[in-house]
Amino acid sequence: MAFKDEIIDVHGSKIQLLSDGSGEPLLYLHSAGGEVAWLPFFEMLSRDFKVYLPAHPGFSKSGGLDKIDTVHDLVLHYTDLMDALGLKNALVAGLSLGGWIAAELAVHHPERIRKLVLMGAVGLYWKGAPPMPDIFAASGPQTRDIVFFDPKSELAMAVIPDNPTAEQLEAALKAREATARVGWNPYLYDPRLLERLYRITMPTLLIWGDSDRLVSLEYGKAYQKGIKGSRLMTIEKCGHAPPMERPEPTAKAVRDFFKQ
Amino acid sequence: MQCHLFHLMPYPYLPPDFDDMKKYPTSWVTFSNKHYDPVKGVDLYNRYLDELEWAEELGFDGVCVNEHHQNAYGTMPAPNIMAAALTRRTKRVKILVLGNGLPLRDHPLRVAEEIAMLDVMSGGRIVSGFVRGVGVEYFSMGLNPTYSRERFAEAHDLIIKAWTEPGPFDFEGKHYRVRYVNVWPRPLQKPHPPIWIPSFGSRDTGVWCAHPSRKYAFLSTYLPDKTVKALFDTCFETARQHNYELSPYQLGRLMPMYVAETDEQARREGNQHIAWLFHRGLRYIYEMLFPPGYLAPAAALFMAKSYHEVDWTKLSVDQMNEAGYCMVGSVETVKRRLAKSMKEMGWGILMPLLQIGDMPADRTRKNMKLFATEVLPYLRSEFDNLHPVTAKSA
Numbered sequence: 001m002a003f004k005d006e007i008i009d010v011h012g013s014k015i016q017l018l019s020d021g022s023g024e025p026l027l028y029l030h031s032a033g034g035e036v037a038w039l040p041f042f043e044m045l046s047r048d049f050k051v052y053l054p055a056h057p058g059f060s061k062s063g064g065l066d067k068i069d070t071v072h073d074l075v076l077h078y079t080d081l082m083d084a085l086g087l088k089n090a091l092v093a094g095l096s097l098g099g100w101i102a103a104e105l106a107v108h109h110p111e112r113i114r115k116l117v118l119m120g121a122v123g124l125y126w127k128g129a130p131p132m133p134d135i136f137a138a139s140g141p142q143t144r145d146i147v148f149f150d151p152k153s154e155l156a157m158a159v160i161p162d163n164p165t166a167e168q169l170e171a172a173l174k175a176r177e178a179t180a181r182v183g184w185n186p187y188l189y190d191p192r193l194l195e196r197l198y199r200i201t202m203p204t205l206l207i208w209g210d211s212d213r214l215v216s217l218e219y220g221k222a223y224q225k226g227i228k229g230s231r232l233m234t235i236e237k238c239g240h241a242p243p244m245e246r247p248e249p250t251a252k253a254v255r256d257f258f259k260q
Numbered sequence: 261m262q263c264h265l266f267h268l269m270p271y272p273y274l275p276p277d278f279d280d281m282k283k284y285p286t287s288w289v290t291f292s293n294k295h296y297d298p299v300k301g302v303d304l305y306n307r308y309l310d311e312l313e314w315a316e317e318l319g320f321d322g323v324c325v326n327e328h329h330q331n332a333y334g335t336m337p338a339p340n341i342m343a344a345a346l347t348r349r350t351k352r353v354k355i356l357v358l359g360n361g362l363p364l365r366d367h368p369l370r371v372a373e374e375i376a377m378l379d380v381m382s383g384g385r386i387v388s389g390f391v392r393g394v395g396v397e398y399f400s401m402g403l404n405p406t407y408s409r410e411r412f413a414e415a416h417d418l419i420i421k422a423w424t425e426p427g428p429f430d431f432e433g434k435h436y437r438v439r440y441v442n443v444w445p446r447p448l449q450k451p452h453p454p455i456w457i458p459s460f461g462s463r464d465t466g467v468w469c470a471h472p473s474r475k476y477a478f479l480s481t482y483l484p485d486k487t488v489k490a491l492f493d494t495c496f497e498t499a500r501q502h503n504y505e506l507s508p509y510q511l512g513r514l515m516p517m518y519v520a521e522t523d524e525q526a527r528r529e530g531n532q533h534i535a536w537l538f539h540r541g542l543r544y545i546y547e548m549l550f551p552p553g554y555l556a557p558a559a560a561l562f563m564a565k566s567y568h569e570v571d572w573t574k575l576s577v578d579q580m581n582e583a584g585y586c587m588v589g590s591v592e593t594v595k596r597r598l599a600k601s602m603k604e605m606g607w608g609i610l611m612p613l614l615q616i617g618d619m620p621a622d623r624t625r626k627n628m629k630l631f632a633t634e635v636l637p638y639l640r641s642e643f644d645n646l647h648p649v650t651a652k653s654a
Contacts, residue, residue, distance in 0.1 A: 137399065137548050166565070173552075173560050177406055180552035184404040 003038045003046070010081045013064025016055040021046025024114075025090040026258065027082070028053045029098030031120075031241065032135065032183070033147070033159065034175035036060040041243040044251035048259065049091065054081060056101070058178030060171055071123075071182045071190055075104045082112055091258045093117035095243055096215065097179060103193065103223070106200040116200065117254050118223060119207040120215050120240045122188040129218030132188060136180060149211045149239040159244065197226030204230040205257045207250060209238030261602065261643040263636055264322035264356055265315040265628070266514055266611040268334035269308045269342075270541055272618035273300055278540060281573075286545045288331040288396045295332070304335070307621055309342070311628065313349045318632035322354030322387065324611055326458075327361050329393075329400040333541035340374040347382040355382055356611075358458050358479070359389020363408045364401050368415035368436060369443060372422040376447040384448040389456045389479075390416060395554045396544060406553030411435050423452040458514065459491075462559065466491050470498035470506060477609060479512040482542075485584035485601065488513060492605045508608025508647040513601070516586040517612040519630045523590045529623060530588045531577040536617025538572040538580065591634040598635070599642055608647040610639070 003020035018038055026049035030036060036055040045051050057077060058065030068074060078101065082090065092113045094102030099121025106113050122132070133146050144151035144160050164172065183189075204227050208220040217234065224232040235242045235249055242250040275295060278284050284291060312323040325342040328334040336342050339357050346355050355378065360371045379386040392412045398405035414433045418441070421431065427442030447453055456477040459465045469478040478495055480488045492511050499506035516537055518530025550563060572580070581588045587597060598610065614631060615624040 136551060137545065139545075139547055166561070169564050170557075170561055173557065173564065177553040177557075177560075180404065181406045184406065184552070185402045 003042070007061065008081075008084060010064070010077065010084050013057055013067060013077070014062065015057070015064065015081065016059075016061035018042075018053040019051060021049055021051045023049045024258070025050045025052060025085075025087050027078075027087070027090045027092045029078070029092065029094035029101050030056065030059070031096035031098055032175060032179040033096075033241070034059045034171060034178075035095075035159075035241075035244065039244060039247065041247040041251050044247060045255060048255055052085065052090075056098075056178060058181065059175050065178055065181060068178075068181055071101060071104050072108075074101050074182065075108050078105055079109055079112060088112070089114050091115050091117075093119065093254055094121065095119045095241065096122055097183065097188070099123065100188070100190070100193075103197070103200065104190065106202065106204075107193065107196045108199075110199060110201055113202050115258055116202055116204040117207060117257065118204065119242055119250070120209060120212050121206075121219070121223060122183070122215055123190055123193050124219055124222050124226075125186065125189045125191060125194070126219055126222040129216050129222065132214055134187070135214070136176070136184070146214050147240045149209065149237050149245055153245075155244060194222070194226060197223065198228065200227045200230075203257075205253070206230055206232040207242055207253060208232065208234050209240055209242050209245065210234040210236055211238060212240045214240040261608050261610060261639055261647055262321045262509065263610045263612070263639070264324050264354065265312065265320045266324040266326075266358075266613040267308060267312055267615055268326065268328075268541075268613065269304065269336050270537075270615075270617055271296060271301075271304065271332040271335050272536070273297065274332060274540060274618075281543075285543070286396075286548070287333055287540055287543045288394075288545075289399050289548060290545075291330075291332060293330070296335075301335070308615065309345055309349070311615055311621075311624060312346060314625070314628065315632075316350045316353045318628060319636060320353060320632065322356050322385075323350070324356040324358050326358045326389070327364075327391070327393070329364075329397045331396075331541075333537075340378060343378050343386070344381065347378060347385070350385075352385075354385050354387055356387040356456065357389055358387075358456060359391040361391050361393030361397060362415035362419075363411035364393045364397055364403060365415070368418050369422060369438065369441065371415070372419045372443045373445075375419075375453060376423065376443060376445050379447040379449055379453050380445045384453075386447075386449070386453045387456055388453040389458055390419075391458055392554075394549065395551045396548045398551045398554065399548055404553075405551040407435065408554050409556065420452065423447055456512070461487055461491060463491060463494050464556065464559070466494045467498045470495040470502075470510065472499075472502045472504055475507075475510060477510050477512055479514055479609070479611065481514040482516075482538075482585055484580075485605075488584070488601075489605050492607060496606065506606070508602075508606055508643075511605070511607035512609030512611055513607055514611040514613065515584075516616045517594065517614060517631065518586075518588045518616065518627055519591055519594050519635060520627075521590060523588075523593055526588045526590060526593075527578070530616070530627075533616040533619040533623075534577045534580070534586050534588065537613075538575070538577070538585070541617055542572055591630065594631075594635055595638050598639060602639070602643060608643065 055062040099118040100123030148156040238246045325339040327339045422443045428440040458479040469476040520526035
């Protein structure tokens with residue numbers, strides 16, 4: 001394991017940051033699940049990019065949730081974090097909650113993002129789409145059913161185990177609280193985001209699992225409609241978390257798009 | 261000692277297959293209100309209010325109402341409305357609103373106003389309970405539970421200030437900002453109605469209540485003897501650390517109780533209703549009972565590890581009776597157990613829940629009468645010299 005796992009200071013907030021690789025900087029914004037671990041997906045991308053994987057405030061070993069009330073506070077946090085890393089701009093990819101933050105960052109600070117990838121992004125309220133299931137009311141097994149194409153897979157059982165260790169339990173409770181802080185009500189969306197998507201002008205790729213039961217493909221289509229010139233691609237036999245459930249085709253799609 | 265009749269005003273008419281846990285995983289929030297029949301509700305509300313009013317005649321010191329939302333367990337989402345009805349139909353008893361869920365309200369000044377109104381209407385008979393609401397209620401109201409603790413603290417400060425400092429004044433908080441705080445009417449009791457805090461077992465809440473700047477009564481609800489003892493010891497210890505002696509009127513116990521002629525008869529008549537309360541009325545979905553951020557991080561972790569120990573659905577009524585979650589027995593048994601608990605744990609406020617779950621009116625009255633005529637006078641004779649009620653503790 002060559003990746004670096006450190007705590008950095010972002011304007012007084014202690015932030016956990018994983019990083020590895022070399023090349024153009026790629027900032028990955030994680031989901032509500034809090035995948036702050038050097039997964040195969042990151043390993044694959046780190047062959048071509050300098051991958052940065054920070055834990056959002058309140059997730060994993062990051063502090064700073066006391067400075068966060070809305071998704072817009074997270075946007076400012078990420079401009080601060082990019083400043084702290086000396087990044088004028090970066091390739092940005094976000095999954096689910098992280099996709100929402102990435103989309104907001106693109107709306108408010110388009111100059112900080114060279115290319116954008118949104119995967120299973122929440123953030124929109126879309127009348128044409130089925131309502132998202134309530135993840136805050138869901139049990140572990142119910143969450144596996146919502147998130148994974150194959151909820152009985154080894155991967156699903158490892159990500160959301162039936163008998164978590166104390167450490168896993170603590171991380172899950174922190175992730176749940178930090179997600180609820182910005183996503184309880186309105187439920188994982190910003191009522192103004194849809195009408196502001198026209199401000200996203202950098203090349204944008206949307207990646208959706210073809211069987212996403214949390215954020216259905218309809219939301220991907222809504223993003224595509226709102227972001228001029230964006231492309232929507234689906235990953236076969238995949239649920240809400242393409243980087244975890246289908247790391248190879250997902251990493252390839254992200255790589256090809258960022259390299260092209 | 262003080263004794264206040266507790267009531268939940270449950271809705272007992274559940275579907276016949278309600279024990280199908282797959283079909284009905286909870287009696288809260290998602291249990292459809294199509295199961296509530298308002299025509300039956302007319303009789304229920306009037307019957308329950310009659311029971312509370314009768315408590316005055318039977319010699320109770322007070323009657324308790326409380327706030328719960330979207331459930332069959334207790335149909336009093338607006339407890340101040342029930343308290344208002346009681347101000348006009350009772351003359352002597354305290355009316356305890358246990359309580360208003362401060363963070364659940366859009367504005368705490370509504371609580372300050374309503375409690376002040378009730379205090380004036382009742383001639384100073386109000387005890388004001390403050391609660392955060394059960395975790396599930398953050399789903400009912402769409403309120404962000406990660407702010408529950410700080411909203412409670414801020415709402416508390418605003419209400420106390422609104423009751424005790426002349427208005428108008430400016431309040432600038434994180435959650436509540438008011439340029440003109442100037443509550444009319446002001447409460448009758450000085451400095452304000454007594455504040456009591458019901459708790460599901462939080463040690464932090466006990467410490468907070470016992471702080472000398474507050475001295476709020478700390479009320480344990482549905483907790484077994486072992487837990488109550490530990491919590492109350494914490495309150496005594498806190499008082500000692502601040503160099504004062506905790507009064508028994510800073511500690512109360514809320515318990516479902518059924519008294520009958522013999523232990524066996526009490527079990528035969530009472531157990532089924534206590535089972536309704538714990539196994540149906542208090543049937544929760546764990547993730548909804550503890551929404552994100554509702555508990556402080558350490559408490560949330562502790563609860564996640566130990567919840568199976570407090571999962572009522574897995575305990576029989578006899579087990580719960582033995583552990584002290586509730587009390588079922590003959591007059592002699594109940595007298596003995598209560599006196600022992602009060603002596604050993606040092607508490608002075610008893611809040612018996614005597615209408616329990618689907619208990620019908622006649623059985624409720626039998627329970628109330630037996631308790632009030634046989635158990636209560638004994639407790640008063642044993643404890644009134646030991647714990648004289650002072651003006652301060654109301």
